[in-house]
Amino acid sequence: MTDELAYEPKRIQVEAGTTVTFENIGNVSHTVTAYEDKLPEGAEYFASGGFDSEQVARNAWFGKxxxxxxxxxxxxxxxxxxxxxxxxxxxxxxxxxVGTVVVGQ
Structure with a gap:
């Protein structure tokens, strides 16, 4: 994550079971928030802060x-x-x- 308001890289491909580390190298605060309706079937929702839905994550951000x-x-x-x-x-x-992680082929 950068001050240019971007994830670097914007898209990555990993194998199943991989843990990805998102690092904020800029001075501006960011979040990593999954689009809930675009998750693969069977995948768990994720968001920085540990929220269990996209709406809860959005509400938490705006509620500080x-x-x-x-x-x-x-x-x-x-x-x-x-x-x-x-x-x-x-x-x-x-x-x-926005960014994308592709898991598998």
Whole structure:
């Protein structure tokens, strides 16, 4: 995550069972928030802050109740189920801060 409001890289491909570390190398705070309706079947929802749904994560951000990945902090997520995982940064989604993890082939 960068000050240019982007995930770097924007798309990655990993094998099932891989844990991905998202690192904020900029000075601007970000989130990693899954698009709940775009998760592969059988995959668990994920969001920085440990929220159990996209709506709860959004509410928490706007209520200042967590989910923030500040400068030089990390968030780790394991990807067990093959498929395509799309995610976004809550405050910077309108600026196009989205990313994709593809698990498996």
């Amino acid at each position: 109740a967590g989910g923030v990945i500040s400068s030089n902090e990390t968030y780790e997520q394991a990807f067990e189920v093959p498929g395509r995982y799309e995610y976004f940064c809550i405050p910077h989604e309108p600026a196009g801060m």
